[in-house]
Amino acid sequence: MALCSLSEAPGTLSLTSLVRSRGMFDVLGLHEFDSDRKRMSVIIGCPDKTIKLFVKGADSSMFGIIDKTLNPDVVQATEKHLHSYSSVGLRTLVIGVRELSQSEFQEWQMAYEKASTALLGRGNLLRSVAANIERNMRLLGASGVEDKLQDGVPEAIEKLREAGIKVWVLTGDKQETAISIGYSCKLLTRDMTQIVINSNSRESCRKSLDDAISMVNKLRSLSTDSQSRVPLALIIDGNSLVYIFDTDREEKLFEVAIACDVVLCCRVAPLQKAGIVDLIKKRTSDMTLAIGDGANDVSMIQMADVGIGISGQEGRQAVMASDFAMGQFRFLVPLLLVHGHWNYQRMSYMILYNFYRNATFVFVLFWYVLYTGYTLSTAINEWSSVLYSVVYTSAPTVIVAILDKDLSRRTLLKYPQLYGAGQREESYNLRLFIFIMVDSVWQSVVVFFIPYLAYKNSAIDSASLGDLWTLSVVILVNIHLAMDVIRWTWITHAVIWGSIVATWICVIIIDSIPTLPGFWAIYEVMGTALFWALLLAVIVVGMIPHFAAKAIREHFMPNDIQIAREMEKSQDSRDANQPEVQMSTSTRA
Numbered sequence: 001m002a003l004c005s006l007s008e009a010p011g012t013l014s015l016t017s018l019v020r021s022r023g024m025f026d027v028l029g030l031h032e033f034d035s036d037r038k039r040m041s042v043i044i045g046c047p048d049k050t051i052k053l054f055v056k057g058a059d060s061s062m063f064g065i066i067d068k069t070l071n072p073d074v075v076q077a078t079e080k081h082l083h084s085y086s087s088v089g090l091r092t093l094v095i096g097v098r099e100l101s102q103s104e105f106q107e108w109q110m111a112y113e114k115a116s117t118a119l120l121g122r123g124n125l126l127r128s129v130a131a132n133i134e135r136n137m138r139l140l141g142a143s144g145v146e147d148k149l150q151d152g153v154p155e156a157i158e159k160l161r162e163a164g165i166k167v168w169v170l171t172g173d174k175q176e177t178a179i180s181i182g183y184s185c186k187l188l189t190r191d192m193t194q195i196v197i198n199s200n201s202r203e204s205c206r207k208s209l210d211d212a213i214s215m216v217n218k219l220r221s222l223s224t225d226s227q228s229r230v231p232l233a234l235i236i237d238g239n240s241l242v243y244i245f246d247t248d249r250e251e252k253l254f255e256v257a258i259a260c261d262v263v264l265c266c267r268v269a270p271l272q273k274a275g276i277v278d279l280i281k282k283r284t285s286d287m288t289l290a291i292g293d294g295a296n297d298v299s300m301i302q303m304a305d306v307g308i309g310i311s312g313q314e315g316r317q318a319v320m321a322s323d324f325a326m327g328q329f330r331f332l333v334p335l336l337l338v339h340g341h342w343n344y345q346r347m348s349y350m351i352l353y354n355f356y357r358n359a360t361f362v363f364v365l366f367w368y369v370l371y372t373g374y375t376l377s378t379a380i381n382e383w384s385s386v387l388y389s390v391v392y393t394s395a396p397t398v399i400v401a402i403l404d405k406d407l408s409r410r411t412l413l414k415y416p417q418l419y420g421a422g423q424r425e426e427s428y429n430l431r432l433f434i435f436i437m438v439d440s441v442w443q444s445v446v447v448f449f450i451p452y453l454a455y456k457n458s459a460i461d462s463a464s465l466g467d468l469w470t471l472s473v474v475i476l477v478n479i480h481l482a483m484d485v486i487r488w489t490w491i492t493h494a495v496i497w498g499s500i501v502a503t504w505i506c507v508i509i510i511d512s513i514p515t516l517p518g519f520w521a522i523y524e525v526m527g528t529a530l531f532w533a534l535l536l537a538v539i540v541v542g543m544i545p546h547f548a549a550k551a552i553r554e555h556f557m558p559n560d561i562q563i564a565r566e567m568e569k570s571q572d573s574r575d576a577n578q579p580e581v582q583m584s585t586s587t588r589a
């Protein structure tokens, strides 16, 4: 029976069958869809004065309320069709109907009104009203709809996996549909060994998990090197998860899941999605990212470290609950591989650099304290102490942190493995922190002691020495930054060299104000050759360790990023000669 809706006045439906017989139907009641029940129902008053309840929903939830004895042939045929629909990746819905007697309808109406006006526990009350009436249904049939993947999803998933990101799919869909979609989005491949856990009891669940663990261990012991490793996929359904969460079996699930390359959870309820994210968050220090488009993804988006909502046909709930919103799944690739990479590199470098630039200055102040009987008096003008962080060295930090790019977008998209630098914590770790602190101590020693020893027996006053120290530190930290900048723009040039010029101007202005201590100090030394020689010596000697360490690292033990950068440089020069050479970027946002 094919029907087309013609108009929809409030509370009524006007339908015309394909043979053009027209009828008005009253919508008498509605139980909205929710992902826990996985079905929805509507009560219709038909033109022949009968009242009918129609229910549609997921097969797992519908077969529980269908009376299979009413039309066993239809049930059998529908089961077959459902299987064939879902194996080709169609989203299936099962539809059932039941005629309600007048008294049953009135009973429902009263219960519904009471539940829908309840102040406490309205959701549960409505659910139980729905459960009461949605029973003994007669099966009408099933529908299969193609739920098309967005553009670029397979390529995006492939890139994320190449980047070393473990991709898990958590879906409310049927297992067969999920597996078929898994294949079409290249998450599952034919060479994968699938571990399937579908259990309906605590015991069978425990057994499946134990079997899975022994299988994982066996396969792992067979393959010693990473080349011969058999890729594993875990496929588990929501029913099994009911017997796993909040029990000792959680640990076993974690053990199996973490050993698998891909995890596919199907028929999971919204809270189970959040439970899976929590399973990982609780047990590892890994960052979790959840991306989803529907209201049933909200809890997992909120549970994950980073939540992303896709704004699409399924409403705005996911977007409202997310940290980032995007229109297409494939935009995740540039978000992570390009912007994620850049941000990680910039943030890591800037945190370390800020420690360094402040520590160097403070150490210089500290060495002076050793020579003043620990009186905390300072040779560096108080104005300079304040302006050091605010004017002398601040702008380059901000600008470099915003503009610097270690690699181009094209390279990062072409070689997703470069994302691994962040996972391996290559740019921000204790070793680098110690290195930069040692460098900071070294530079402060050079800045302080070279001028101090040179002027030890001279009649120069401490304010002049202080000015030399200030200028040396500012020049050193800015040159240090300049050595690490990778992509120069005119703004970077302007702020780095401009900061040094601004420092000179400020020092000259401060020393020209007669009321301030250290009046005329800079003029006393600036005219002497020794001053300029010391400034040069401090910069050269101070930079030696940083320069040497950088040169050694880049020449003898380059990391992936440095290798890619060299490749970029040679590519750039080749491109300049042969402008037609183009790298292909399969994923573009």
Ligand SMILES: Nc1ncnc2c1ncn2[C@@H]1O[C@H](COP(=O)(O)OP(=O)(O)OP(=O)(O)O)[C@@H](O)[C@H]1O
Pocket (backbone or CB within 6 Å): 033, 035, 036, 038, 039, 040, 056, 057, 058, 059, 092, 093, 170, 171, 172, 173, 174, 268, 269, 270, 294, 296
């Ligand atoms: N409006 C609806 N009416 C009736 N049943 C529905 C409706 N929407 C979904 N279903 C059924 O409920 C199941 C669970 O839906 P849910 O929204 O939780 O997940 P999903 O949309 O299938 O998957 P995903 O988690 O990938 O978005 C669906 O697979 C479908 O069978």
Ligand SMILES: [Mg+2]
Pocket (backbone or CB within 6 Å): 172, 293, 294, 296, 314
């Ligand atoms: Mg959905």
